Amino acid sequence: MSGPGSHADRVARAALTWLVEPGHRVVWTLVQRAGAPAVLDRLLAGDIPDRSLRSAVAARSAAGDARRVAELGLRQAARIGARLVVPADPEWPARVDTLARLELDTAGRINQDTRPPLCFWVRGDLPLGETLDRSVAVVGARAATEYGEHVTLGIAAGLAERGWTVVSGGAFGIDAAAHRGALTANGVTVAVLACGVERPYPMGNAAMFDRIVERGLLISEWPLGSEPLRHRFLIRNRVIAAATAGTVMVEAAARSGATQTMSRVLALDxxxxxxxxxxxxxxxxxxxxxxxxxxxxxxxTSVSDVLEEVGRIGEYLEPLPRGRERVRDRLDEESALILEAFPGHGRATPEELAAEARLDLRTVLRRLSLLEAAGLVARTESGIRLVRRDG
Amino acid sequence: MSGPGSHADRVARAALTWLVEPGHRVVWTLVQRAGAPAVLDRLLAGDIPDRSLRSAVAARSAAGDARRVAELGLRQAARIGARLVVPADPEWPARVDTLARLELDTAGRINQDTRPPLCFWVRGDLPLGETLDRSVAVVGARAATEYGEHVTLGIAAGLAERGWTVVSGGAFGIDAAAHRGALTANGVTVAVLACGVERPYPMGNAAMFDRIVERGLLISEWPLGSEPLRHRFLIRNRVIAAATAGTVMVEAAARSGATQTMSRVLALDxxxxxxxxxxxxxxxxxxxxxxxxxxxxxxxTSVSDVLEEVGRIGEYLEPLPRGRERVRDRLDEESALILEAFPGHGRATPEELAAEARLDLRTVLRRLSLLEAAGLVARTESGIRLVRRDG
Known part of the structure; x- marks a missing residue:
């Protein structure tokens, strides 16, 4: 009844995130050992050795009943088309759990607020984990220059055209250019927010967020109704670093949020x-x-430089065993058309496949990337080769 | 009579450079073993195992008598205020001899034309070696952009203000901006040419070359009258790399001369x-x-980044034992005024020294750099400290 993925597990994770800011070292460690419902019980009972944690929980509890807030949040989410994703769900983005590996720095700082998320609130139809499997984060300054936005649009569009999900933080400047570049290329983009997904911040990007919900995902660790408090962006940044195959920083002033994200990326190797x-x-x-x-x-300097980097560290190696199953199981109509478009000798150029399948070239290129990742086609010098499974 | 630095040695080195392009592996190695006059004799007698070298010498000898050409060159040089500097001279820039350390690359290419120079033709009054002791090369594209020239001017002026010699190749674009930046700051600059120093190439920079002769040095391995042939720029580049404490490349197209210079810099560590x-x-x-x-x-990104790099690898450590002697021996009037300007407790800011010595701040800063290199003053957080020798 209270096992991983159960209703009690979901409620407890939502409640814990409402009680204590996500990433908390003690809370996450306890949840790993005892499960979320038991930890919620202990926290609400004040049965916790960490004094600052105990007083934080007490202060928050004075504002409401954590379990009830969580139940209401889940119901509200269902009404607005949002959902809660927990680690037991098939769509959990397993890569974020590598945050557990972050070591203490010499000042004992790095893993204070950097444990993996307990849950994600999600808006948008795509499965979260699969969407993030082949993803690159593109981050940078809010006060971006025309140069920075131009370069960001190009890199994001290029990644999207090649079937990569573009992840960013939804802010003005480089973040917005990253999301827009992906959307312009009819690609997939994910905004990782530091507030409730029902009213993404900043309001000035509202139209963009609407498009992201249609074509990608809005995600947040914070429950519906949460304010985008300043410190939350820093906590949020670890998810951008950990959920993606790599992070590109386009413009950043001397000390900036993007630089902090990059320090997480570096710490995660x-x-x-x-x-x-x-x-x-x-x-x-x-x-x-x-x-x-x-x-x-x-x-x-370019999308091909980026692909060289994220390709090199074995993006194909780690998440693929799972990705391969999924892609084959749910081969979409476009992919099926493309596979059928190969001639008898099993080789074709993307242009030939587009003509034969009556799809536009961009769609073909995007699908080919997925088919390649799934091991169903391979790139050769002379074009794309069908990988035969029946031989 | 024919020992290092003798007239015969000078004539032979000038003649050898006229007969065979500088940097030649075989010629340089033979000169190291037998001395320049003996090697010239052997080459002119055709007594050399390397067939291509033998035929190159024969072809050149058909155009004139190498020894006579060299004698005439030395006389012409004296008339136009140029001089020949050979390794036995006190002003020989010892750092270029590190070219002898360059290893063969896997294709056996790197040290084909990269042996140290046999001699330098020099125009300008400053002593060559001392001028190059504290030098940084700044190189880049001829077809530079406004951005590149702007950045180059700033870095070159900053280096010159801090008492560093700016070395470049005299070309249009970044090279010219480097020389001009140093001249603008009333600093010292050296143009390393790939032709005779009596008619520096390109002609379009003639006015700049005149200013360089007044305030710095024009140098070349090639005898007077030599044309700036295409392949000579590549041979020349090794000198820019080897004569300086480090090289800055500002702008460069995909495959460029500046990139080749940088490969020498990297090979020299x-x-x-x-x-x-x-x-x-x-x-x-x-x-x-x-x-x-x-x-x-x-x-x-800036002159301070550059100084961090050239400072780090012990620019102060290697050439100093010699530099220290020299600077103290020939302490100029400005430096003496500055040393006298220190108050009794031995600490002052550059501004205070400038006021007390009645010199402009730029001169004070330049002299302080030399005095620091000579170990006579030291920089501290609170200003400049006099290093007392008598205590």
Missing amino acids: RPAMVVPGPVTSAMSVGCHGLLRSHPATRLV | RPAMVVPGPVTSAMSVGCHGLLRSHPATRLV
Whole structure:
């Protein structure tokens, strides 16, 4: 009744996230050991050794009954087409659990608020985990320059055209350019929010958020009704770093949120990619500073540089065993048309496949990326080759 | 009579450089073993096992008597205020001899034309070696953009203000901006040419070359009258790489001369510094490409980044024992005034020293750099400290 994925588990995870900010080291560790419902009981009973945690829970409990707030939240979510995703769900994005591996830094800081999420609130139809399997984060300054937005649009559109999901934080500037670039290419994009998914912040991007719900996902660890408080963006950033195959930073001032995201990416040993800019631009100071100070960061100038980086670290290797099953099970009509479009000798160019399947080239390229990831086709120098399974 | 630095040695080195392009592996190695006069004798007698070298010498000898050409060259040089500097001279820039350390690459290519120079033809009054001791090369595209020239001017002026010599190749674009930046700051600059120093190439920079002769040095391995043949720029580039404490590349197209210079800098284990630019600029493609392909290259955005790099690898450590002697021996009047300007407690800011010594701040800063390099003053957080020798 209270096992992983049960109603009690869902309610407890939602309630815990309402009581204590996500990523909390103690709460996450206890949940791993005892399960969410038992930990919720202990927290509400004040039965917890960590004093600051105990007083935080007490203060929050004074504002309402955590379990009841969670139940109401789940019902409200159902009404507005949102859902709660927990680790027991098939669509849980397993990559975020690598946050558990983050080590303490010398000052004991890094894993204070950086444990994996307990749950995600999600708006949009795509399955969360699969959508994030082949994803790249593109982040940067809110006060972006025309140059930064131009480069971001190009990289995001290029990633989307090749079947990659573009993940960002929904903010003005580089974030918005990243989402828009993906949407322009009819691709998939995910906005990771630091507030309730029912009223994504900032309001100025409302029309964009509507399009993201239609074509991608809005996700947040925080329950419906949560305000985008300042410290939440920093907590949120670890999800952007951990949920994706790599992160691209396009413009950033000297000390910025994007730089903090990149420190998480580096700590997770994921590709930390940085787009340089004019050294005369204040909006590239953070980018150049990171490239100078962290030897592991990689300078990227184009979508092909980005793909080289995320390809190299075995994006294909890790999540594929699961991805392959899924893609084959739910082969969509477009993919089926493309596979049928191959001639007898099993080789064709994307253009030939588009003509034969009567699909536009962009759709064909996107589907081919997925089919390739699923091991059903392979790229060769002379075009695309059908990988025969029956031989 | 024919020992190092003798007239016969000078004539032979000048003659050898006229007969065979500088940097030649076989010629340089023979000169190291037997001395220049003996090697010239052997070459002119056809007594050399390397067939291509033998036929090159024969072809050149048909055009004139090498020894006579060299004698005439030395006389012409004296008339126009140029001089020949050979390794035995006190002003020989010892750092270029590290070219002897360059290893063969896997294709056996790298040290074909990269042996140290046999001699330098020099125009300008400053002593060559001392001028190059504290030097940084700034190189890049001829077809530079406004951005590239702007950044180059700033870095070159900043280096010059801090007492560093700016070295470049005298070409249009970044090279010219580097020389001009140093001249604008009343600093010292050296143009390393691929032709005779009596008619520096390109003609369009003639006025700049005149100013360089007044305030710095024009140098070349090639005898007076030599044409700036295409292949000579590549041979020349190794000198720019080897004569300086580090090299900054500001703008470069995909495959360019500047990139080749940088490959020499990297092979010599010197700081190879690259200024990034907009990824949308064709003139930064070579810069970003180098930063991506060579982990040892360092991204720099300002003169302080550059100084951090050339400071780090012990620029102060290697040439100092000699430099210290020299500076103290020939302490100029300005430096003496500055040392006298220190108050009794031995600490002052550059501004205070300038006021007390009645010198302009720029002169004080430049002299302080030299005095610091000579170990006579030290920088502290609270200003400049006099290093007492008598205590």
